[in-house]
Amino acid sequence: MSIRPILIIPEPKLRAISRPVEKIDGEIRKLVEDMFETMYDAPGIGLAAIQVGVEKRVVTIDTARDGEDSKPIALINPEIIAASDELSVYSEGCLSIPDFYEEVERPARVAVRFMDLEGKVREVEADGLLATCVQHEIDHLNGVLFIDHLSRLKRDRVIKKFTKQAKREAEG
Template sequence: MTVRDLVILPDPRLRATCEPVEAVDDEVRCLLDDMLETMYDAPGIGLAAIQVGIPKRLVVIDLAKEEEEPRPLFLVNPEITWTSEETSVYEEGCLSIPEYYEEVERPARCRVRFLDREGREQELECDGLLATCVQHEVDHLNGVLFIDHISKLKRDRVTKKFAKQARRDGTRLAG
């Protein structure tokens, strides 16, 4: 397993709509393993393939606490098929927008259909943090970031901050 580089805002790849995976094969499983290793290394609780620069509909999630046994969830071609009218608010962050957190309101429950690591069709009913995480990661596959769910003022502020940082880093690299 390899830790891959994360794609960071304002990289335009984060706005790409990801392509479906044709078949769950060894290459896809290897990418899922790399994504899981990258997510654990960051550390985070969810990661979409686009966040490592691969525009495929792949997500890894693990909500296990540090002292708990890992419980990785692999979602290939995930599709949210239902969301509750009831909402909940969680403070969200994103590995592609490091050290920025904001409260986001989303449906409290959702149902997701996906292929598992072996290519078998699954359906999962989610609530609480898992529902938030699934929605956050599926958003990534559609080019949507969690900052798109906050006020325009806050979104513009964080976008400008990361654009400025990217320019500084680019200048440093060129110098």
């Protein structure tokens, strides 16, 4: 297992649409292990493969709070198959947009279909934080960032800030 570097905006790869996983093999299992290690180290509660530069439809999630037993979930080729009309608002953050948090409104409950690491197709209904996290990570697989759910003004400010920061770092 190894910790992989997390891509930070304005990295263009974060806007790529990830490709489906054709088969679950050693490479995918290693990716999932690395993603969990990277996510826990960050620390975060969700990570999409594209955030570590891999354009595959793979997500890792663990919404356990401090002091709770961990609840790691790996989702391969996840898709939302149903969403509630009821909405909820969570303050979201993102490992690819460090130290920026903003309230985002999303469906309160979703049903998601995915493959597990054994290749079995599963369906799970999620609500609360898990529903928000699943939607946030599936957005990543489609090249969408949580800031895309904000007003254009807020989104542009965030992108400008991180673009300046990236430029300063590149100039050394």
